[in-house]
Amino acid sequence: MDGNLPTFNYTDIVSHDPSVLQSLRHTCHNTGFFYLRCPELTAGLLKTMFEQTRNFFALPAAEKNALHLSLSRHFRGYSVLDEEETQGTPDHKETLDLGLEYPPSESETDYHTLRGPNQWPEHCPHFREACESYLEQLCRIGENLVKSLALCLGLEEDTFSRHFIPPHCMLRLIAYPPVEPHSNINQGIGDHTDFGCLTILAQDEIGGLEIRQADGTWITASPRPDTLVINLGDMLELWTGHYFMATPHRVRSPRGASTRYSIPFFFEPNLDTMVTPIALDSLPPFEREPSSIPPLEPILYGQHMLKAFHRSYPGIAP
Numbered sequence: 001m002d003g004n005l006p007t008f009n010y011t012d013i014v015s016h017d018p019s020v021l022q023s024l025r026h027t028c029h030n031t032g033f034f035y036l037r038c039p040e041l042t043a044g045l046l047k048t049m050f051e052q053t054r055n056f057f058a059l060p061a062a063e064k065n066a067l068h069l070s071l072s073r074h075f076r077g078y079s080v081l082d083e084e085e086t087q088g089t090p091d092h093k094e095t096l097d098l099g100l101e102y103p104p105s106e107s108e109t110d111y112h113t114l115r116g117p118n119q120w121p122e123h124c125p126h127f128r129e130a131c132e133s134y135l136e137q138l139c140r141i142g143e144n145l146v147k148s149l150a151l152c153l154g155l156e157e158d159t160f161s162r163h164f165i166p167p168h169c170m171l172r173l174i175a176y177p178p179v180e181p182h183s184n185i186n187q188g189i190g191d192h193t194d195f196g197c198l199t200i201l202a203q204d205e206i207g208g209l210e211i212r213q214a215d216g217t218w219i220t221a222s223p224r225p226d227t228l229v230i231n232l233g234d235m236l237e238l239w240t241g242h243y244f245m246a247t248p249h250r251v252r253s254p255r256g257a258s259t260r261y262s263i264p265f266f267f268e269p270n271l272d273t274m275v276t277p278i279a280l281d282s283l284p285p286f287e288r289e290p291s292s293i294p295p296l297e298p299i300l301y302g303q304h305m306l307k308a309f310h311r312s313y314p315g316i317a318p
Contacts, residue, residue: 003211003219007035007227014144016151025152030288032232032245033211036200038141039226045134046202046263052130053261056121057094057175067119069097074104074116075309081177084312086190092253093188096173098131100139100166111271111302114168114309135171135265138200142167142267145198145230153240153283160197160239163269168305170268176208176260179253188251188260194233195308198267201229206260212248214288221249235268235304238296241277243286271302 006027012020013036027034056064069077076097082090098118105112120128143161150159176188188208203209209221209229221229237246254260269275276298 003213003221005031005033005035005211005219005221005229007037007224010036010038010141010144013148016148021148021152024148025284026287028149028152028232028244029284029286030214030245032237032247033221033249034230035221035224035227036230037227041137041141042202042226042228045130045137048130049134049202049263050204050261052124052127053173053175053263055124056096056127056173057259057261059121059123063121063123064094064096067096067121069313072116072119073113074099075114075313076116077119079313086187086192086312089187089190091187091189092176092179092185093251094175094177098135098171098173100135100169101132109302111300111306114271114302114305131171134263135169138171138265139167139169139267141200142169142198142265145200146267149236149244153243153278155278155282159278160236160269163273164267166270168268168271168301170266172264172266174262174264176206176251176254176262178256178258178260181255183253183255185253188253191248191250193246193248194231194266195235196233196266196268196305197236197239199231199233200265200267201231202263202265203229204261206254206258208252208254208260209262210250210252212250218250233266235275235299235301238277238299239275240283241280242290242293243278243280243283268305269301271305273301275299275301275304 064078067078069079079095084091102115104116146160147157179185203223205223210218232244234246236244
């Protein structure tokens with residue numbers, strides 16, 4: 001069933017109009033997913049990013065494997081088909097993980113290994129330039145979104161954003177190869193919630209993203225022109241004492257002849273951030289049944305992220 005997720009204009013969200021903020025709060029409290037109309041980005045740089053994504057995955061296997069994730073101690077690089085797992089089942093996709101470029105960390109803190117240099121393909125002209133430009137632009141969008149998320153809760157604008165200086169950002173390029181119509185392969189990505197804070201997803205016209213509603217039924221988040229898909233992750237739900245919602249979702253493998261490409265961007269706070277749940281008496285009243293899960297104890301962000309990477313790639317330990 002095709003879902004009717006709310007759509008916001010990016011310009012309206014950053015204007016901090018009270019009625020828009022109220023709608024944003026309601027959506028993040030009850031759904032955790034929405035479309036963000038951002039035509040300047042989608043018609044320009046994002047179009048280039050999809051071209052570069054297709055070019056990368058069209059490279060010979062040997063060139064992609066030269067960037068394999070196991071060759072980076074920073075979890076940056078290429079992952080072959082069916083290598084990543086969700087709930088113990090392989091995901092039928094190829095990926096390339098990139099992030100903000102840093103020199104190798106000399107810190108003895110284990111999770112600081114998540115910061116470091118990327119692995120870049122040699123035979124994709126302008127690939128690095130496009131990816132770094134996209135990362136820079138999405139960081140600005142992410143920063144504005146977390147400011148609006150604080151304001152829609154009636155909190156100070158920098159409640160979240162002050163912990164994103166600098167942010168920990170990851171960009172993932174994904175190719176989901178098509179499968180035969182009657183194949184028993186369904187799992188492009190299995191049922192999961194994102195383990196971070198904020199995901200900004202660009203998806204091509206093939207589709208396949210599905211979202212689980214509160215009643216357990218699944219709806220389709222079909223591609224829409226000039227829009228991105230925004231969803232909240234586990235850590236933002238934790239941060240708000242379960243007021244915001246991290247909603248389970250999955251991707252179905254495409255049937256037919258066309259590969260599905262998507263480009264999620266993960267906007268995360270600084271790895272040294274201690275995420276402490278906001279007191280519920282500081283937040284608006286619940287409009288849905290409050291979570292039966294009590295707020296967790298404070299979590300060190302970097303440790304949480306490192307554990308999540310090890311769960312996703314149990315056979316790889318950079």
